[in-house]
Amino acid sequence: MTETAALSSDIAIDVHGLSKSFNGREVVHDLSMQVKRGTIYGFLGPNGSGKTTTIRMLCGLLTPDRGEGTCLGYDIRRDADRIKRHVGYMTQRFSLYQDLSVRENLEFVARLYGVREPRRAARDMIARIGLTGREEQLAGELSGGWKQRLALGACALPDPQLLLLDEPTAGVDPKARREFWNEIHALAAQGLTVLVSTHYMDEAERCHEIAYIAYGHLLAHGTVDEVIANSALTTWTVTGDDLNALAAELAGKPGLDMVAPFGTSLHVSGRDGTALEAAVAPYRQRAGLRWQHSEPSLEDVFIELMSRSRDNFQ
Template sequence: MSAPVAIDVRGLTKRYGARTVVRSVDLQVARGAIYGFLGPNGSGKTTTIRMLCGLLTPDEGEGHCLGFDLRTQARRIKREVGYMPQRFGLYDDLSIEENLDFVAAVYQVPGRRDRVDRALAQLGLAQRRGQLAGTLSGGWKQRLALAACLLHDPQLLLLDEPTAGVDPSARRMFWDHLHILAAHGMTVLVSTHYMDEAERCHALAFISQGRLLARGTAAELVSHAGLSVREAGGSPLALAALAEAIGSAPGLRGVAAFGANLRILAQSDAELDAALAPVQGLIAREGIRIARAEPGLEDAFIALTDDGGGAPQDGS
């Protein structure tokens, strides 16, 4: 039996004047899933998520979120959503505890004092409860923002670039907590630019120019991209010369430095071999080493978003 569905929408479209920012998005998200949205800046990620959660009304399309109709029951949906914007949205001149108490009052949370105390304990904030929010580091502000999102026991978390500017240790702790929440049945929609975070999602959608290009697990999206990859090793000058020589070769999907190596992408072995054939002299003369490599999620992301927005496709 398939998992219960938290979100099921078809044909979602949003326009601002003459500009269409989201185009005919179809999507299903299982309850208890962590669903990631990847896309370039301005690709429609945030607008899509806000429509899915009833925070924006679509111009076209229909569907349900948490069993409620997107168009006629948006207020019911919003009551079940915890929203964490990209920028810290709480009050710098209030303490951690005062911020949480204020949010709990806004949501009319029953047993407000006990619920605030529980949130402080859950996110490791109890020892800092009296500290002003404006004096917190990025990682602690992130914890406070998440605690505020959870006060009213939402069924769905909406997180817009939640770890931007946060150190790796705080990011890892944050994601560990998201997985605990998901294990207890909470659904999470998160936009991110970090590939390691995207790989921690249960499923992903790639968005570009308002179109849903592909969706599925990380492994499915990499497989769907169907890329052939080579890594070139050698001196920095040699690799720079190689990149310049093949950068405009037809069939290549990307040429980029990756650590001490040069990563070269194409849609097939034949196209990649054809691009490298004219520079075999350079490769031999400079002692450049060429080896086959496995494509990764970042490779798939670059290839798909460089397509200019093709038809929506499933990763599976």
């Protein structure tokens, strides 16, 4: 496949049966998925569940033990070097030079990747990511939110077709996170495909599609609405007095797959609606409690999936 044909396909990633083990432990098991170009695809799951390993295999940065597929039209096994030329990777840890200024960092990246007119490219990116006025500030003196913007700008500067973000906003305040995600959506609207791992439910809800991975197994994927609907969860929201005591009483009862506090309320959920109703019936008339049917949230689904996931490292 020619370079132009590979990059013009509507499908950015198409993989089947990927598996990977380290030191005899299977980290990813028989994973298949397809990602459309211009999609923001979110990966959720417990720490150590194989999210980063999955992302690296999807784009040819890590060779799977089994399975096959393509990324940007290139074979993930044979064409890893060609794939890498079109991928930007932003890690959790700030990886630019702390003792260089914002401008110097971006000019260095531009020259490193052979971008035409590196000074102009750096100047344009500074304006784009909202760092005008901070050009000469040392990167090490930036706040967490500004550092993330700079790191994103550096990743986007070589004009990649695929961007990998590994928990990019960990430790960043809500306002900075929202601004960061506005820029991600702007990049995706221009055709950039984004793979992002996150633990934040509000960030997951801003993805076009999500995948939940637990200890190497893909348990759910699709749009947020599809994942919630396919969970088949029925949820009660309980408000009132002494919810901690109620949670302790309900925990582990047959028919209840999740009992979790949410602010001043308690969410009680189950996949079998009939069994759930039977389990909560004795508590529905208890004085001081108010029970109301509610739609399960993505966090409800996340917690319920986590509760029935088995850690393969134990």
